[in-house]
Amino acid sequence: MGNGERVKALEVALNNEVRERDFYLKNAARTNNPVGRAMFERIAEDEAEHYERLKRLHEEWTARGRWPETLPLTINRTNVRDILLNALKNAGKAGVGDADDREAIRTGAEFEEKGVIFYKQLAASSTDEREKAFFELLSSIEYEHYLSLRDAGEYFDDPAAWFLKAEHSTLDGG
Numbered sequence: 001m002g003n004g005e006r007v008k009a010l011e012v013a014l015n016n017e018v019r020e021r022d023f024y025l026k027n028a029a030r031t032n033n034p035v036g037r038a039m040f041e042r043i044a045e046d047e048a049e050h051y052e053r054l055k056r057l058h059e060e061w062t063a064r065g066r067w068p069e070t071l072p073l074t075i076n077r078t079n080v081r082d083i084l085l086n087a088l089k090n091a092g093k094a095g096v097g098d099a100d101d102r103e104a105i106r107t108g109a110e111f112e113e114k115g116v117i118f119y120k121q122l123a124a125s126s127t128d129e130r131e132k133a134f135f136e137l138l139s140s141i142e143y144e145h146y147l148s149l150r151d152a153g154e155y156f157d158d159p160a161a162w163f164l165k166a167e168h169s170t171l172d173g174g
Helices: 003-030 034-064 080-095 099-124 129-157 159-166
Strands: none
Touching (some): 003 034, 003 099, 034 129, 099 129, 129 159
């Protein structure tokens, strides 16, 4: 991928991160569900961080035409699934989501799945190992978001079944 194509790909990534962050913040404010709110807020924070790192990268790439030598482009890893699990366990039975929550979760999962693929493609097209590692990290974080949203969807659809699965209960009578 040439420099011009790389800059355009970064611009697409920047637009995606802004759109996704706005989507999650809107749904965090809309939902009456504390579990959904916690999850949407956490993912929105992650998307804001991705945006800031990509913005710095875009600025450097535009100015220099290559991966920056000194710009630290690490991403804070948060385990959204752990945050979600804690929120779900603390919410008790209050977590049944409404149709808007379930639709937001499906839409968010689609965003995240596309992000996984997009960042994997950027990593695969890179010849610079730092660039490749950065985009692979972004892809793995988007995948964590995807899994978290799927977990939340299962919870909102059937909280009792979700708790049974999450607590790894057995039904052997022992």
